[in-house]
Amino acid sequence: MYKIVVDPDKCVGDEECIEVCPVNVLQLQNGRAFPVRKDDCIGCESCIQVCDYIAITVTEV
Numbered sequence: 535m536y537k538i539v540v541d542p543d544k545c546v547g548d549e550e551c552i553e554v555c556p557v558n559v560l561q562l563q564n565g566r567a568f569p570v571r572k573d574d575c576i577g578c579e580s581c582i583q584v585c586d587y588i589a590i591t592v593t594e595v
């Protein structure tokens with residue numbers, strides 16, 4: 535299982551991670567990416583790779 539965290543202070547809401555996630559974990563909420571389906575995360579780290587703001591961390595738990 536993976537734990538995804540988006541730092542709302544770093545996220546600018548450009549939706550890059552939302553578009554790249556293969557299992558639709560993320561959604562825009564109040565102008566920031568939010569992991570609405572965090573339990574579905576498969577740990578591919580695609581969201582981390584596309585984030586220019588280093589706002590996302592994914593850890594195996």
Ligand code: SF4
Binds near residue numbers: 538555559576577580
């Ligand atoms: S690590 Fe992969 S599956 Fe998990 S939220 Fe990021 S893009 Fe989606």
